[in-house]
Structures are given as C-alpha cells and as structure tokens.
Amino acid sequence: MTLTASLPFVAFVVWLLALPMEGFLLAHVGSGNAILFFLIPHVVTLAVIGAALPRRMLPPLAAVGGAAAAGSTLLIAQVPAGVPWFLATAGVGSAFVCVKAGSILKRSPTVAVSAAVGLAAANVLLFVFMIVPVPHSVKFPAAAALLLVPTLARTGAQDEADGESNLAPFLPFVFVFQIVSGLMYGALYQEYAEAAFLPGIELAFYVVAVLVGLMFLRRRREGLLALAIVMAMFAFSLVLIDGAASVNVALFAMQVAAGFLDLYLLALLLAQRNSCRAFGIGLAVTCAGIAAGKTASLLIGDASQLVVAVANLVLTSSVLVLYLVMRGEQHLDxxxxxxxxxxxxxxxxxxxxxxxxxxxxxxxxxxxxxxxxxxxxxxxxxxxxxxxxxxxxxxxxxxxxxxxxxxxxxxxxxxxxxxxxxxxxxxxxx
CATH class of the missing domain: 1.10.10.10 (Winged helix-like DNA-binding domain superfamily/Winged helix DNA-binding domain)
Structure with a gap:
C-alpha cells in the first residue's frame, strides 16, 4: 500500500524536476531562466485550489489539467519558441495533478515512510532518467507519460476529518526559507552546471538527507528545520570561495538542506485534515518563496558577494521566524x-x-x-x-x-x- 500510494507522487516529482523546475529537459531546448513562467501561474492555481476548490471537483480538473500539462511537455520539444506559453499552461494544469497526487499519498497507512519513500524514489528515478542513453526526442514523450500516472490514478474515498490544524504558523518560515531555494536555482545551480564533477550526483545527497531525516521525523521533527538552516548557511558560505570543489560542495550541502525541509513540509501537509486545502495552500507558499528567490537572483546577477549577503539575511530571518513559530507552539507541548x-x-x-x-x-x-x-x-x-x-x-x-x-x-x-x-x-x- 505504501508503494501504491507513493507512485503517483513519485511520477509527478520526476516530471517536475526533469522539466519545469529548470530541469535537464528544459535546458536541452535552451530555455534558461524560464522557471518563472511556470511558477507564477502554478502558485496562483494552487492558491485557488487550496482556498476555494471543492474536493469533489479535484479528480475531473486533474484529468483536464494533466492532459494540458502532458500536451505542453510534448510541444516544448517541438516548438521551443513557445516555451513560455507552454510552461504557463503546464503550471496551471499540473497544480491540480500535484494536489491529487498528495491526496493519494495521504491514503498510505504509514504516511511518514511514504513521504520519505516518495521523495527519495523520485530523485533516484530522476537520476536514472538523466543518464539513460536515449535521445531527448524519446525523453520528452516519456516525461509526458509520467504525468499520466497521477492523472489516471484513482483518488479513492475522501479524507476523513482527522489530523492537525497547525499548518498556518509554519507557512511564513517555509516561504522565507524557500527564497533561499530560489536563489539556489537562480545563482548557485547555474554555476554548478558548469563545474559539476559528475552531473546528477547531487541527487544522491538529497536522497541520503531524506532517509536520515526520517529518523528525526519520528522523534523530533522540528530538528529537521534546524538542520536545513545550518546546511543552507554552510552552502552559501562556500559561494565566495573560488574553485570547482567549493561550488560542488555548496550544491551538495544545499541539496541536503532541501531534503530535510522537503521531508518536513511533506509530512506536515500530509498530517492535515483536508489534504486538498493543505497541499494547495502549502505548496502555493512554497513555490511563491522559490519564485521570490529566483526573481532576486535575476536582479542580483553575478554579484556573488551580494548573493551571499541576501542568502544569509534570508536565513537569519528564517531562524527568527522559526523561533517565533516554535514559541507560539509551546502551548501544544x-x-x-x-x-x-x-x-x-x-x-x-x-x-x-x-x-x-x-x-x-x-x-x-x-x-x-x-x-x-x-x-x-x-x-x-x-x-x-x-x-x-x-x-x-x-x-x-x-x-x-x-x-x-x-x-x-x-x-x-x-x-x-x-x-x-x-x-x-x-x-x-x-
């Protein structure tokens, strides 16, 4: 049941990382810095889903949205000039698919394990997808086919009304921290792409972080947030050091930070009473933070010192926000x-x-x-x-x-x- 519940989520994440989130397929068509065309409509649609969409409407809209996102994936390979429009269409359509995949994931009897398995398996399969020796003319249809897994999966019974209701206090922290992720996509990852010792090996660090994080999740899950902040600070402290080695280690550390935070966030979303609302609002805030960080990186440009200053300011702010959140949560202790x-x-x-x-x-x-x-x-x-x-x-x-x-x-x-x-x-x- 764990694998069955995780499969739609895994397929969606592989597509997400392979294409719209500045994946290797998007780089193949020469569309650098196009992530905002995907993220902005994606954020708006997720927010609408979380705020107003009746859950009974999710399956039919996910079917339409999945078809639109899959079609856009195919068109990106054929008409590179239309990439911004295709990414925007995929951003709207895939939002429904994403929330549906999250709702299916919640049906697992071991939610925490399913979250870790889903994140780890998605990154392992992404690495395999990257290195498999087939033409990109084959990989684009394969990526489109991945979207069919969550699109065609059966949603099953609606969520029962159980779970926590403490999602909102953590959303400011998630937003602030994800600005750093956006900076990574905009600044650090571009530099890493040119200096990588072995392209794709950074995914191994993400997978290890998720598996290690599962142990913290079962004991003191807020420890994952502290670890994410520490690793992100370490990553950006290396940006000012010249050399390929520092760039590689910085990206590895950032992947570890992302693994810790993603596992915590996914577990928190899965613990909510209404998964449709939780994934809509939670992922809208997450993607909005990434979009803000990406925008900041475009404005900063190649000024590495300014990138580090902004990243440290954001991370320091995230520590303050986390402290205030945890202080507010003490009455739950x-x-x-x-x-x-x-x-x-x-x-x-x-x-x-x-x-x-x-x-x-x-x-x-x-x-x-x-x-x-x-x-x-x-x-x-x-x-x-x-x-x-x-x-x-x-x-x-x-x-x-x-x-x-x-x-x-x-x-x-x-x-x-x-x-x-x-x-x-x-x-x-x-």
Missing part, C-alpha cells in the same frame, strides 16, 4: 500536560459519578491534533489496554487501532507506545 487522571479530574469524576472523558484531560492544542477516533484509541492505550483490547472496546479491528496509533506516533513525534506514554506524563505500561 505535551510535556505541559499534567498527569492524566489527576486529582482534580478524579474529584470531578467522583462528584459526577462518571469517568472523565479523555478529551477533557487534553489541552486545547492537542485536542485539535487528533480526530475523535484517535482520541478514543489514545484514551484506551493510556488506560493500559492492549491494541486488541482497545479494538474490542471501540468495536473496530485491531489493524485499525494500529493504523490510528501510527498516526498518533507521527503527530507526537515519538517512535512507540512507551515513549508516547512518557511524553504524555503517565507511568502506565503496555
């Missing part, structure tokens, strides 16, 4: 929860001659993170029930209990039941 079933709750229960509900024992921030069913499952576990006993108590299957618990682990950034109970402030065991 489960360490602040008193021992569940404390004396006040017990007294209230005795007075009312009824057991207090688990939801009342949770602070408002945590109540928003969990669906009603997840809170019911968590209440059973906190009371010391096994998964089988919880399933019998709630009238659901044991596999459903395990699925809900995996989601709870992801949302609480823990790796198992004992760590969860310790974080909730209880001393109850299995």
């Amino acid at each position: 489960v360490a602040a929860i008193p021992a569940i079933g404390g004396m006040a709750d017990q007294a209230e229960a005795e007075a009312g001659n009824a057991e207090p509900t688990f939801e009342l024992m949770l602070p408002p921030g945590l109540r928003k993170r969990f669906s009603d069913q997840e809170k019911s499952v968590l209440a059973c576990v906190v009371r010391g029930m096994t998964f089988r006993e919880a399933a019998r108590e709630l009238g659901i299957s044991e596999s459903s209990v395990k699925t809900y618990m995996k989601r709870i682990y992801d949302k609480m950034s823990v790796s198992g039941k004992e760590e969860l109970l310790a974080k909730l402030g209880t001393d109850q065991g299995e």
